[in-house]
Amino acid sequence: MKTWIQTAAVSMSALCLAAPTLADELTVYTALEEEEIAAYIEAAQAAMPDTEINVLRLSTGKLGARLLAEAGNPQADVIWGWAASAMMDPQILEMLEPYAAKGADVLPDTFRGADGKWFAPIGYMGAFCVNTARLEEKGLPMPKSWADLENPAFKDEVLMPDPNSSGTGYLHVNAVLQSMGEEAGWAQLEAVDPNMAQYTSSGSKPCKSARVGEYTVGISLAFTAMQSIEEGYPLAMVFPEGGVGYELEASGLMASSDNMEGAKAFLDWTMSDEAIGLYQKYKALITIPGVDASEAAEKAGLPADISTVLADVDFVKAATQQTAVKEQWKEKFGR
Amino acid sequence: MMNTAASSPRRQFDADRLLTLACVGLPLLGLILFFAYPMAIVFLRSITVGDSYGIENYTTVLGSSGFWRATRHSLVMGGATTALSVFLGFIIAHALYRCAFRGKWLIRAIIVLPLLAPSLVQALGLIFLLGRNGVISRALGVEIEIYGFWGLLIANTLYALPQAVMIIGAALVLLDARTYEAAEVMGAQPWRQFRDLTLPAARFGILNAAFVCFTITITDFGNAAVIGGDYSVLATEIYSQVVGQRNFNMGAVVGIMLLLPTVISYAIERQAIKRQQAAQTTGQVPFRPSFSPLRDISMAFVSALICAGIVAVIAIVVYASFVKLWPYNMGLSFKHYDITLAGGYGSLWMTIVISLAAAAGGTIAVFLLGLGLRRLPQALAQPIQILAAMPAAVPGMVLGLAYILTFNSTATPLYLLYGTAALIAIVNFYHYHTQGFLTVATGFRQLPPALEEAAGSLGAGLGRTARDIVAPFIAPMLVSVFFFLFMRSMVTLSAVVFLTTPNLSVAAVTIMRLDDAGLTSQAAAFSTCVMAVVCTAVLFMKLILLLMNRRSGSRETN
Numbered sequence: 001m002k003t004w005i006q007t008a009a010v011s012m013s014a015l016c017l018a019a020p021t022l023a024d025e026l027t028v029y030t031a032l033e034e035e036e037i038a039a040y041i042e043a044a045q046a047a048m049p050d051t052e053i054n055v056l057r058l059s060t061g062k063l064g065a066r067l068l069a070e071a072g073n074p075q076a077d078v079i080w081g082w083a084a085s086a087m088m089d090p091q092i093l094e095m096l097e098p099y100a101a102k103g104a105d106v107l108p109d110t111f112r113g114a115d116g117k118w119f120a121p122i123g124y125m126g127a128f129c130v131n132t133a134r135l136e137e138k139g140l141p142m143p144k145s146w147a148d149l150e151n152p153a154f155k156d157e158v159l160m161p162d163p164n165s166s167g168t169g170y171l172h173v174n175a176v177l178q179s180m181g182e183e184a185g186w187a188q189l190e191a192v193d194p195n196m197a198q199y200t201s202s203g204s205k206p207c208k209s210a211r212v213g214e215y216t217v218g219i220s221l222a223f224t225a226m227q228s229i230e231e232g233y234p235l236a237m238v239f240p241e242g243g244v245g246y247e248l249e250a251s252g253l254m255a256s257s258d259n260m261e262g263a264k265a266f267l268d269w270t271m272s273d274e275a276i277g278l279y280q281k282y283k284a285l286i287t288i289p290g291v292d293a294s295e296a297a298e299k300a301g302l303p304a305d306i307s308t309v310l311a312d313v314d315f316v317k318a319a320t321q322q323t324a325v326k327e328q329w330k331e332k333f334g335r
Numbered sequence: 336m337m338n339t340a341a342s343s344p345r346r347q348f349d350a351d352r353l354l355t356l357a358c359v360g361l362p363l364l365g366l367i368l369f370f371a372y373p374m375a376i377v378f379l380r381s382i383t384v385g386d387s388y389g390i391e392n393y394t395t396v397l398g399s400s401g402f403w404r405a406t407r408h409s410l411v412m413g414g415a416t417t418a419l420s421v422f423l424g425f426i427i428a429h430a431l432y433r434c435a436f437r438g439k440w441l442i443r444a445i446i447v448l449p450l451l452a453p454s455l456v457q458a459l460g461l462i463f464l465l466g467r468n469g470v471i472s473r474a475l476g477v478e479i480e481i482y483g484f485w486g487l488l489i490a491n492t493l494y495a496l497p498q499a500v501m502i503i504g505a506a507l508v509l510l511d512a513r514t515y516e517a518a519e520v521m522g523a524q525p526w527r528q529f530r531d532l533t534l535p536a537a538r539f540g541i542l543n544a545a546f547v548c549f550t551i552t553i554t555d556f557g558n559a560a561v562i563g564g565d566y567s568v569l570a571t572e573i574y575s576q577v578v579g580q581r582n583f584n585m586g587a588v589v590g591i592m593l594l595l596p597t598v599i600s601y602a603i604e605r606q607a608i609k610r611q612q613a614a615q616t617t618g619q620v621p622f623r624p625s626f627s628p629l630r631d632i633s634m635a636f637v638s639a640l641i642c643a644g645i646v647a648v649i650a651i652v653v654y655a656s657f658v659k660l661w662p663y664n665m666g667l668s669f670k671h672y673d674i675t676l677a678g679g680y681g682s683l684w685m686t687i688v689i690s691l692a693a694a695a696g697g698t699i700a701v702f703l704l705g706l707g708l709r710r711l712p713q714a715l716a717q718p719i720q721i722l723a724a725m726p727a728a729v730p731g732m733v734l735g736l737a738y739i740l741t742f743n744s745t746a747t748p749l750y751l752l753y754g755t756a757a758l759i760a761i762v763n764f765y766h767y768h769t770q771g772f773l774t775v776a777t778g779f780r781q782l783p784p785a786l787e788e789a790a791g792s793l794g795a796g797l798g799r800t801a802r803d804i805v806a807p808f809i810a811p812m813l814v815s816v817f818f819f820l821f822m823r824s825m826v827t828l829s830a831v832v833f834l835t836t837p838n839l840s841v842a843a844v845t846i847m848r849l850d851d852a853g854l855t856s857q858a859a860a861f862s863t864c865v866m867a868v869v870c871t872a873v874l875f876m877k878l879i880l881l882l883m884n885r886r887s888g889s890r891e892t893n
Contacts, residue, residue, distance in 0.1 A: 027837060034676040034852040054837030057677075059851055061578035065732075066833055068583055069739035075754075075836075089581055133663070134468070165571075165579035198482060198564045201574060208855060212662060213468035227853040232660050326580065334401050335565035 024051045026262040029067065031060045032081035032249065033223060036282040043278060044269050051262045060086055060167045060203075071095060077257035078266055083167050084248035087118050088319035097255035099264060103271030110315065111248060111287040120248035121271060123285040125310070126171050127222040128238040129207035134216045143217060145241040146176060149192045156197040159206035160219035164326050164334075167247065168203025172219055173329060174318045175245025175311035186332070193333055211235050222284055237301065243311030246285060285310075354797040358707030362700040363719060368749070369765045370726050373737035374594075380740070381587035392588045402572060402589070409553045409569040410596070412484070416491040416552040421545050423492070423641055424499025425537070430634035431500075432507040433533065435626040438635075445642040446500050448649055449493045451822040451869040453846050453862045458561035459855070460648035461490055463655060468662065470651065482564030490558040493645065495548040498770055501819060502547060505777040505812045506540025507533070512623065525630065539780050542604045543773040547727060550597050550769065554730040556829060569593055570730050577732065590733035597728030601721060649866070656859040671860040677848035678840055680861075683868060686842040689760045690824035697764035697771055698817045702809070705775040706801055709784070720776075727769035731829025738762055739833055754836045762834060763824040771816045778812035814880065818873055825869050 030037060037057060045053055056076075058066060060083045067076070068091060079087070079096070086092065098116035112119045128143060135142065138157070143149050149158055161169035177185035197215055200206055206218030207225055211233040222244075225237035251270055257263045269275055279286050284297040285306065302309060384391045396402050427446060431439055449457060464470055465486070467478045481489075518528045556570035563571070569589055577586035624631075655661040659668050674680060704723060708716045726734075742753045752758040764771075782805065790800045806813075828843035835844050842865045849858035 034848060038676065056835070056837045057848060058832070062832065064581045065577050065583075065736060066739070068581055069736045069833065070743050072740070073743050073745060073750075075743070086581070091581060162575070162579070165575040167579075201560045201571060201579075204851070204853065208853070212462075212466075214462065214466050224853050231853075232664065234663060323580075330401060334404075335567065 024259065024262055026051050026053050026078065026259055026266060027076050028053060028055045028078045028080050028266065029063055029076040030055060030057055030080040030082065031063050032057070033282075036278075039278055039282065040270075040275065043274055044266060047269055047272070047274065048262070048265055051259075051265070053266065061165070064089070064092070067092060067095070074254055074256040076254050077259050077263040078251065078253060080251045080266075080270065081122065081249040082251070084118065084120050084250040084315055085170065085319045085322065086167060087250045087252060088113070088316070093117055095254055095256065096252040097257075099253040099267060101251075101264070101267040101271050103268070106289060107287060108289065113250075113252075114316075118250040118252040119271075120250040121276070121286065121288050122279055122283045123246050123248040123287060124283075125222040125239070125246040125285055126168060126175065126244050127207075127220065127225045128240060129210045129218040129220050129225045129228065130236045130238055131210045131213055131216050131234060132236050133234040134210075134213050138216060140216060142236070143238060143240075146188050146192060149195060149217065152195070154195045154217065156195065157216040158192065158195050158219065159198050159200055159209055159215050159217070160196060161203045161206060162199035162201060163329050165201040166203040168221055169199070170318075170322060170326065171203075171245040171247050173245075173325065174322075175243060175313060177325065178313055178318070179243045179311040186328075189329075190332065196333075199333065199335065207235075226284075239302075239309040244309055246310050246313065248287070248315060351797045355707050355710045358703045358797070359711060359719065360707075362704035362707075362723075365700060366722055366765075366768070369761050370768065371722065373734070373741040374729065376740045377587045377733060377737045378591055380584050381591045383584050392584050396585060396588045396592070401567070402569075405567045405569045405572045408566055412487060412491065412566070412568060413549045413553040413596075415488055416495055417545050417548040419488065419492050420495040420499045420548045421503070421541060423637075424496055424503050424544060424548075425541065426634065427496075427638050427641065428500050428503040428507050428540075429533070430631075430638045432504060433624055434631045434634045435624040436631045436635040442638050442642055445645055447497050447818070447822065448645050450497050450819060451826060451866055451873075452649055453826040453843055453865060454557040454561075454828060455846055455850055455858055456649060456652045456862045456866070457490060457493060458557070459655070459859060460652045461486065461493075461562055463651045463661065464648060465489075482562060483566050486562040486564070487558055487566055490562050491552045491555060493648065494555070494558065495551060496641070498547055498551070498819075499544040501770070501815050502544040502774050502777055503537060503540045504815070505774050506537045506781065508811055525627065538607075540777045542607055543777050546597075546600055546604050546724070547770055547773060549600055550727040553596065554593060554728060556730060556732060570732075573730060573733065577736070583736075586733070586736075590730065593730065593733075594725065594728050597725065598721065601724050605717075605720075652859050653863050653866075656856060656863045658856075661856065671854075671856040672864075674849070674857050674861055676852060676854070676857075677845050679845075680864070682840045682842050682845045683865070685756060685839065686825055686865075687868065687872065689756050689763070689841065690821050692757070693760040693763040693824040694817045694821035696760065697768070697820045698813050700764070701768070701771040701775045701816060702806075702813055704772065705779045705809075706797075706805060708776075709779060709787075710797070723772045724769050726765050726767075729766075731766055731827065731831075732833070734762060734766055735830035735833035738830070754834075754839065756839060759831055759834050759839070759841060760824070762830045763827060764820060766827065766830050767820055767823050771820060774812050774816050774819070775809065778809045782808050818876075822869055822873070825865060 032040070034057065037055060041053055041055055063082060064086050067074070067079070070076075071091070074095060093115070096117040100116055101119060104112065104119040104121070107119055107121060111121070130142065138153075140153055140157070141148070141151070143154070160172060163169035163173045173189065176188055179185075180188055204221055204224045206215075207220035207228060208218070209215050210218030210220075211228045222237060225235060228235045229237065251267055253260070253263050253267060276286075276288060276291055280291065281295055284302060297306060381392055382388045382390060427442065430436075431443060461481065462469060465479055465481045466472065467480070469479070469481075472479045514532055515528060518532060523531070553568070554570055556574055559566070559568045559571050560574070569592070573586045573589045576582045576589065656671055657667050657669065658664070659666045659670070708719060711719070738758065742749050742758060744750060752761070786804055787800055790804050795803070826843050828847055831841055832844055832847065835841060842861070846858045846861050846865070849861060
């Protein structure tokens with residue numbers, strides 16, 4: 001038995017050998033999508049050859065939980081491409097240090113934190129994922145707006161994420177409330193509630209369920225819709241009339257970073273021409289003035305002037321009233 | 336205490352006490368450092384209000400209607416899953432250990448499949464099979480409404496069943512054949528034998544299994560999120576508070592509240608067991624069932640039916656991983672196996688190393704604890720037993736976050752563990768501590784104390800008794816605990832997802848990242864690879880065990 005214990009002890013201590021920490025290592029936490037991360041990091045690493053860039057990718061919600069849990073001794077140097085409404089949480093802002101990344105000054109005020117703690121050159125949009133095969137099978141009309149989803153024929157055919165669990169859920173609820181006005185907005189949500197088969201905890205799940213034909217309409221993300229269409233699913237991406245919700249992907253500098261120089265260089269890179277060139281390949285939503293509509297946006301069937309499909313969203317208001325809105329939502333629609 | 340024989344020299348006695356102390360002390364230290372301490376920190380968070388402490392968080396949670404709805408749902412779901420899993424689990428365990436028919440190895444192999452399947456596989460499998468656009472719905476031409484109570488019940492039962500079989504099996508495998516022979520001679524009918532001999536003897540195992548099934552059901556988030564539809568449970572509440580609203584302290588409150596029903600049900604179970612007299616005698620003769628057509632054929636049939644269900648759920652996902660575009664283009668291809676994103680196949684090897692470490696370390700720890708607890712007075716053993724049975728009551732997400740709060744603090748030297756593979760192995764073990772401990776405890780329950788006493792009076796110290804008497808007796812349970820820990824460590828996600836670093840990832844996290852990226856088919860393909868690796872590893876280890884058995888068997892008269 002002694003030898004067992006010894007063997008176990010030896011193998012455990014072998015496991016304990018942590019990787020040696022290089023002087024110039026940079027830890028980046030992000031919620032961007034895998035494919036784009038790979039492309040950006042390849043370019044950034046080439047531009048910063050002396051820094052080893054380590055990336056941890058988690059979904060928006062899980063990344064938030066991780067950041068808060070680590071708050072006593074933060075491990076990240078940079079938060080990169082994370083939902084601005086999450087970034088504006090006072091618990092998170094407390095961990096950030098103001099930094100004016102080179103080139104970020106071209107961004108309009110709405111896409112930068114007033115305190116200089118975050119900036120967002122890119123973003124993502126919500127969308128309806130409509131399964132055309134199921135739509136045809138059920139003989140349903142193509143929905144073009146939130147109001148179209150009130151049609152009783154859509155009973156139990158629509159899914160949307162729960163705003164209390166999912167940032168995407170809040171993105172949609174907030175867009176409806178801000179673009180239609182509080183009263184009309186709540187009335188709209190109430191009118192579609194009877195048709196909602198489920199409120200899911202994940203933002204991409206409604207689209208994934210719709211694409212395999214479990215449901216007809218998934219209120220979800222444009223990214224998942226585009227990716228599904230590319231894979232060949234019988235899916236149409238619909239931006240509801242009256243404006244679809246969107247979210248900014250913000251970046252900021254962690255005040256606790258022990259590699260400030262590397263962190264700042266990386267943030268500068270995210271505003272470089274090279275980075276912008278890559279955004280045009282991957283992002284449907286770029287907030288940098290004068291940057292042309294991207295390939296990705298064209299593929300998504302977006303008009304040249306993207307502002308025509310986006311809801312008019314006030315991000316500061318969205319962030320400050322989110323607790324109240326989520327609570328009210330839970331009271332009205334919690335199941 | 337066992338060494339009351341006058342012939343024991345004093346030094347032997349002291350060495351024994353020291354060994355007992357080490358047996359209990361080392362695993363107990365582990366439980367305190369890696370379970371009690373992190374949970375104490377979670378408790379502190381649950382009573383943190385602003386910069387001071389108070390119970391406001393609790394009153395807020397208790398005052399919300401959503402909490403009570405979720406509690407009601409959780410209790411109903413926990414009860415239903417427990418009843419179903421223990422019932423089916425008993426049938427299968429009974430078929431495996433108390434009946435005579437061919438092909439048991441197949442049932443034994445299939446029944447553990449849900450343990451080694453990543454949670455994504457079970458979720459996808461159920462939806463592909465029973466979903467509104469699933470195979471069965473399309474074949475029947477009616478849409479089955481799987482999302483909600485029934486879907487969740489099936490999913491939870493699939494996951495709980497193998498654990499119920501493992502624990503109940505530990506109680507049935509060691510029943511004494513001579514009692515049955517005596518009953519036979521006295522003319523007791525088979526039903527009477529079952530009611531008066533098998534059931535009472537299995538009671539400890541059944542109660543332990545019920546406790547485990549109930550606890551893992553009320554803490555599970557994965558199934559509820561995927562197939563529970565709008566059937567909100569307490570684990571969904573925690574997720575919504577912590578991940579959805581970054582409201583840590585509220586999540587901690589629900590996490591702490593989840594411990595309550597678990598502690599209560601464990602206390603009830605202990606009371607129930609106390610009333611049962613342990614009547615084990617020495618010199619057991621292993622039971623060798625003879626063929627009895629009515630009993631054996633019906634038992635085998637039910638077991639096979641359940642196994643067919645399990646195979647169907649997993650096989651359909653494996654098949655779908657080769658399908659071009661499920662369910663719209665059923666052509667076959669290998670394209671989903673070309674995985675380049677999310678770290679590709681790189682995490683597989685590390686996961687195997689971590690899982691072996693968790694399984695080996697964990698099996699030794701629960702064995703030592705079980706052994707040591709037998710020699711402690713009840714008053715001391717009882718609280719340790721409760722602590723050892725508690726980890727299952729903590730949802731993986733809560734445990735993972737508790738580990739960050741605890742080990743990412745430079746205040747203690749434990750900080751050295753943060754970001755290492757060792758910490759992942761440790762969290763995997765403690766996450767499944769309850770199941771391992773209760774399986775071994777159920778096994779120990781069948782071990783006649785007289786056997787140890789006899790060894791003691793012949794001058795064998797605890798070390799020798801453990802090696803020569805206890806270990807061989809308990810070996811089948813240790814083997815199942817080892818494989819259980821290995822399989823779960825290979826695929827468990829909820830706690831580990833918070834402990835990976837940019838340089839250290841595990842297979843379950845890769846699967847999650849692929850699915851997050853919308854590449855569900857690739858995630859299924861990667862899951863298939865993980866399952867193949869686990870099966871190969873388990874078969875390989877079984878082969879080694881078989882060879883070892885043969886060698887030692889040839890020395891003994893059998």
